[in-house]
Amino acid sequence: MARSGATFVTFPWRRFPTGVCFRATCVLAALTVFSSSSAQAADPVDPYPFEAARAQVIRTALARIGPSIVMIETVGGEQPLAEAGRGGPRAAAFRVGEGPTTGLVVSSDGLILTSSFNFVRSPTIIMVTLADDRRFVARLLGRDYIRRLALLKIDASGLPAPTWVEDGELRIGQYAITCGRGLGGSTASVSLGIISALNRRNGNAVQTDAKVSPVNYGGPLIDIEGRVIGVLVPMAGAGDELAGAQWYDSGIGFAIYKHKIDFVFDRLVAGEAIEQGKIGVILEPDEPSEIPLLEKLLPTTRGVRIKAVAENSPASRAELRKGDKILALDGQPTGDLPEILRQLSDRAAGEEITLSIKRRWRRFDVTLRLETASEIGKAVEKE
């Protein structure tokens, strides 16, 4: 009986491009259908070699990524409170544990990517323990509150940076493994699942059914060859910096894509805090009943309407007015209210956007630079 480690099935067809492989599977499957009526089809397949091979593949992948996974410990800081002094349903539903948490080496000279979730306590001291047990005091560089990422720096060199999967190679249904150091122990913990969906959370994240939780936020989602698919973050819901943690171990977990990390990487290195950008307006859905008959007959006027403009905001400086309709964002039709809010959800303060506006019979584009809610002030908070 083949036990773990006794036999290891190599995968020669993994050298072929994916398409060939898939076609080969289909052909084999088709052949099986045609040959199944013949006598040779009776023997059941012995499942043990498969189980053993799969376990061996997981261990090999873990051995490859392991040196790049670090343990992060923090000192100081308090439990975050959603509504200080108030109980009830609005109070924080999730308590942060005492750590440690997980990070991923992303450059040999000491840059370590992790999740901003791991720093909601605003710790005074951050320490990083490498896979080879060397310990360093780390500096927190930048945080991305949209993608829930954070970047650390330690004074080390020659660190093992991992190999990344090209985003285009990913396929729904392929095996995916989550890794984390949040439970202590001498190695990373692993959870096996598949890729459940691509381009979730406004295209920022890949979705997996492997277990994702504070055990591995900041750690990697890897493929069976030990290559990084993305960095694990709590990415469900919006707003609260603990949002999404309630979904832990639910079978719905997220990892941020490489190209989305690259998109903000320089800003994180520069120590920026990347927060959601606001226009400075209150939006309302278009009510077709209020539109004059002639306009109702014309297509392509659907959009959302500006209900109010905050003073001293990007919108007021661009001279947007109450009643203006927003037809498109960066050339993409905005559709209804939830759709434009979704499109805006991962645009950071400081980034520029172009809005296509319809004001009565006039159409024009305005470009504005997004600001944080606190920069704009009260009017937007009501939004």
Added chain:
Amino acid sequence: MFLARLIVTCCGLLAIGAPGPRPSAAPNTVGRALQRSGGAVVKLYGGRIGREHGYGTGFLVSPDGGIVTSLSLLVAGRNIRAVLDDGRELDARVVRTDEYRQLALLKVDAKDLPHLELMSSETIRIGDTVIALGNWFKIAEGREPVSVIRGILSLRTNLDARRLSQGFDYRGPVLIYDAITSNPGSSGGPLLDVEGRCIGMVGRIVESANTNTRLNYALPSEEIMAFLSEEATANIDERAGPTSASSEQEQGGAQPYVGIKISRLGYHNVSAYVQRVRPGSPAAEAGIQADDLIISINGRRIHDAADYKDLLESLSPGQSARFVLKRGPKVITLDVQIGAQ
């Protein structure tokens, strides 16, 4: 991935296409493990006490009716009923309990029962398939067999957990896996390997102190074997007595001495900064200085002065303790010879 797809596709089609009397010839490791071991799993029922669930899982470890289960309050109830895999419903009595490991040995009066032999948990490695069986949510009614879930072994670590906001004493080794068993009724069920051999017992519902999330874990078979082989000393009436940790302390005469004063600010327990080191003390000899921040001692994380005090009490004079300290931007490790006072 492709191997999986290939095998699943081929076998699925074979099973459908093949004529004859074997419609389910598809490979099914879980099914085979169940055939070998499922008969030894019992559903347990008792009285509900407060928030405690009055039901759970156990498994037979001897042909004459010895049942291992977790030490839930259902075990304290008077009328414990065990429903065997063959549907028989028998009264069970408590033979012995282990407060620290949260284990209980029950006994039903019957003969020639199917039972599990405990295998060393060292036989499985990270990534290997594990299978857990249990009476989750009382879903299995009447004579129905218990529920089955599969996952892989995720991590071996030592438990550091809370239960219902209280501390959880057991800090020994556990097996962490990526299947959800932190649900009512699952504790006490066996954890099987791919061949149906028992390598552990599903533990009680606890939250990890590290992550504050529920843990899915099993007590390794070694701990169960140790419990079963211990002398039958404790009985059910002695369970409320002092825990093993505090009784050890009472036996020790001399108090451990390090010679550090931890800074305290007002009412708050702040991080464990060294305020003062007594000259000539074990701490001074090891090289600990004022303003050092204690990170961990012997691998246990020290969050504040209270943690330091607790840990100090667990040390014994003459022992060497490894202190990890932060001094300025550096992390240093010092071994301290614990003294006596």
